[in-house]
Amino acid sequence: MLESTLLATVAAVVREGSFERAARVLHITPSAVSQRIRQMEERVGAVLIVRGQPCTATEAGARICRHADSVAMLEHDLRRDLPALAPEDAQAEHTTIRIAINADSLSTWFVTAMRDFCAQSQVLLDVAVDDQDQTNEWLRRGHVLAAVTSHAKAVQGCKVRKLGTLRYCATASPAFMQQHFAGGVNADTLARAPSIVFDRNDRLQERWVRRQLRRDVMLPAHRLPSSQAFVDAALADVGWGMNPLLSVQEHMDKRRLVELVPGRALDVPLYWQVAQQPLPELERLTRSVVAAAGQALL
Secondary structure, eight states: OOOHHHHHHHHHHHHHSSHHHHHHHHTSOHHHHHHHHHHHHHHHTSOOEEOSSSOEEOHHHHHHHHHHHHHHHHHHHHHHHOGGGSOSOGGGOOOEEEEEEOHHHHHHTHHHHHHHHHTTOOOEEEEEEOOTTTHHHHHHTTSOSEEEESOOSOOTTEEEEEEEEEEEEEEEOHHHHHHHOTTOSSHHHHHHSOEEESSTTOOHHHHHHHHHHSSOOOOOEEEOOOHHHHHHHHHTTSOBEEEEHHHHHHHHHTTSSEESSTTOOEEEEEEEEEEOSOOHHHHHHHHHHHHHHHHHOO
16 A cells, blocks of 8 residues: 555645645655655656656656545545544645646636535645647546546546537637738638647647638647637737637627638537546536536537
8 A cells, every 4th residue: 555645745746846845735844755755666666756847747656646636535535524533734634636628618617617616625626728639648647637628538447428519710800801811711811811829739720721621721820828818819910710609709799800701610529537436526526517518518
């Protein structure tokens, strides 16, 4: 069996990014943190922490962190049911659930799920942001216990629930449309008009163009890793981009933004994949996520 203090120390270093910050959270010295990490690495026979700025987990370390989170939640539930087991310094005890989610869900509907979950739980959420096509990799590698993803096939050790569909519209300002698409939206104009992408994993613009033209087009693009900045940049005539209808409906109603091709939205199905462990706090989070998604998504 692995000691819970050693598990918690590995998780704290990864979460806080350094031995010093982990030491402050755990109320021990940095040298004690280092000793615990070395002891844990000797116990499992693998390097768990990549020392750097910040410190990060190896694949083995990520799996240890996931196990640590599960153990912490089990202990959290036990202390809740048996208050006599709570430590004297209860304020120092913080249980965390790590999840991965796409930025557009985080900016549109997921905070409602967080609100409902936090209203009934003292567990903290550690949210990592990535493209919806990539978040399942966080699960597969053991970095998180749950994820909002576009993948319907469950990762090994996880169960999956369909949440609904997030609708995207290819939008730009009227001034941008007049400048770049006065002659129509076609391969030539798309190859010249600046688009906006979230990061190198963002393929929504390419998917939309392929669906409209039945061919690929090399799109010039600004990289802008912020959902709100995506909308702001479109409003500021910077480029066109795939924005969630939930984010731009009001701007479209007031004609501050218009669709490049009216009525040609792109629907992205979203799923909730979560570890199969029967953990009450994880099940409570799942209920909050499913309820919030049911209110917001198609």
